[in-house]
Each structure stands twice: as C-alpha cells, then as structure tokens.
C-alpha cells in the first residue's frame with residue numbers, strides 16, 4: 328500500500344481516485360443502457376469536444392492513429408501524393424501517410440520548440456505535395472500562421488496532429504481549430520486519456536465531416552448501404568462516457584501541469600547543462616510531456632534509472648532513421664536538428680497529482696548527476 332504515493336512517470340490510478348464516483352456512475356449508465364456503439368453517449372461527447380475546441384464537427388474514432396488516417400483521406404490525400412511532416416514525433420504521424428499510400432516528406436524542426444520549421448517547408452514542396460501535417464509536440468503549438476500561409480500559397484491541406492495538444496493554444500486559438508482538419512488521441516497517457524484506445528477528428532468543413540462519419544463505419548451512409556470502402560473505427564460509448572467526465576477537468580489539469588512545469592523550470596535554472604522546455608510567448612503549452620535536454624542524455628538516463636527517478640525518452644530515434652522508413656533514403660545528417668534533439672531529450676513525471684516534494688525529489692535526482 329506504501330506504493331500508493333510512489334512517484335511514477337504517470338499515475339493513472341491516482342487520477343481515477345479523484346473522480347471515481349463520477350466515472351463509475353458514467354460507466355454504469357452505459358452498461359445498463361446496453362448502448363455500446365456510437366449513439367447518444369458518443370454524440371454528446373463529440374459535441375462537448377467540438378465546443379471546447381471551437382470547431383463545428385468532432386467525429387469519435389478508435390484511436391489517434393485512425394483519426395489522422397481518416398483525416399488525411401477526408402482532406403483529399405491520395406495514392407502517390409506527398410505529405411510534409413516532422414521527423415521528430417511518434418511514428419503514427421508518418422505511418423498513416425504510408426497507409427494511403429502516400430509518401431511522408433520530412434522537414435527539420437525548430438531548435439527551440441522542436442516543432443516543424445516553417446522556414447524549411449517550401450524547399451520540400453514538389454508537384455506531388457498535397458498536404459502539410461504539423462505536430463504540436465509535447466503540447467506546444469507549431470507555427471501555424473506561417474504553415475497556413477505556405478499551405479494557402481501552394482494550395483495544400485493542413486492536417487494538425489493534436490494527439491498531444493488538446494487544450495494548447497496558438498496566439499489564443501485552440502490547436503485543432505486552425506488547419507482544415509485535425510486528429511486527437513485519447514490514449515490513456517494523454518492529458519485527456521481514455522481507459523483504452525480512442526481518438527477524434529475535428530473539422531469545420533461539412534464535407535470532410537460527412538466523409539469521416541462514413542469512413543469510420545465501413546463506408547456506410549445508412550445501414551447496409553456502402554458508398555465507400557471504409558474501416559471499422561468508432562469511439563466506444565464506454566470510453567466516451569469516461570472522457571466526458573474527464574473533459575470537465577481538463578483545463579484544471581492542464582493548469583496544474585503548467586504550474587508544475589514553471590516550478591521545475593525555476594528549480595532547474597543553473598543545474599548542469601540542463602535546457603528546460605522552451606515555450607514561445609504566444610503559445611499556451613499544456614505540457615503533455617515535460618522534456619529536458621542535456622548533452623549527456625544517455626548517462627543521465629542511466630543515472631536516473633539507478634536513482635529510481637521515473638523518466639522516459641520521447642523520442643530516441645527520429646523517424647527518418649527508423650528501419651521502417653529506410654526506403655525513404657534518408658540518413659544520419661539528413662535532419663540535424665531533429666537528430667540532435669533525439670540525442671538529448673528526456674522526459675520527467677508531470678501530472679496533476681504530483682506533490683512539490685516529489686518534484687523536489689526529481690530535481691535532486693538530476694542535480695545529483697552533475698555533482
């Protein structure tokens with residue numbers, strides 16, 4: 328029982344304890360209604376997220392990965408097209424492009440935010456480019472004004488990967504409301520996490536909304552009538568019920584993460600060569616991850632392992648160096664900023680239930696490395 332309070336990289340049970348009666352009641356309501364697939368529970372949660380982000384349509388699907396795949400299809404990305412994206416992300420971002428099958432075209436990242444560098448996008452555009460897929464990594468928005476301007480000039484669709492950014496703002500606007508279409512993930516570790524897989528597509532566009540609703544249900548516009556080849560990718564009613572409870576707390580939880588990040592930042596000032604997350608003044612970051620950089624990352628991670636300080640590396644290998652993307656023909660040196668970031672980053676525990684004492688323990692663990 329002593330380990331109840333034990334610090335972890337993420338403690339989903341600690342969060343559950345704070346909302347248990349509401350979550351249990353929401354689950355019970357779905358189970359006793361017998362309505363497990365789509366229906367009112369999912370519709371209400373879709374409406375709640377659409378309102379939260381400020382978009383007209385939200386379509387619940389099985390995962391963030393599926394959300395991005397269906398968003399690409401709805402945005403008109405077709406076989407043989409190219410989609411510009413970042414190599415510094417979770418593999419799902421680029422994986423879904425290959426499912427079309429289209430080609431991911433990587434562009435290096437900004438050294439401060441670690442998001443795609445808009446200044447490098449135009450050089451990557453070819454006659455086959457159909458879309459740009461920025462990722463708001465760790466919950467900080469990419470440079471959307473610049474990206475939208477380039478997209479407009481070259482007639483490209485912008486698909487926002489908001490898997491890590493629900494609640495993050497860019498110049499006062501919610502991420503997910505800026506591009507043509509966006510994908511959210513409700514993977515359990517996300518700031519708004521389900522009790523299993525889940526995802527959602529966001530758009531203001533009526534035609535894309537219709538397409539996504541048809542595609543998620545075997546291409547069906549009405550029962551046993553199939554207008555497209557689709558997939559089976561629906562958000563479970565049980566997950567929607569849990570998520571609807573959690574959505575009410577999202578702003579409060581994100582605010583707690585921001586306060587914890589501010590405290591970490593202050594404590595890490597002057598500690599070794601630690602570089603804290605750099606958030607641009609116009610960005611409202613929600614710290615899906617609190618990710619530091621050091622030139623001695625591998626030794627640091629080893630030290631933290633021995634000292635019992637929870638940590639993770641998001642992400643150790645940029646996508647262009649993953650064996651799965653070997654056929655793209657990129658190599659070490661192709662995207663030096665992403666490669667440098669991948670060699671330096673490591674993430675620390677950040678979730679609303681952590682105490683200041685626990686944050687202090689983490690800081691001490693890291694400071695101990697430099698002694």
Ligand SMILES: Cc1ncc(COP(=O)(O)O)c(C=O)c1O
Pocket residue numbers: 390391392393416417419420462488490491511512513514524525526
């Ligand atoms: C940036 C990014 N894109 C896409 C995904 C895929 O989401 P999911 O795991 O819900 O399929 C994730 C998270 O897992 C992610 O972090």
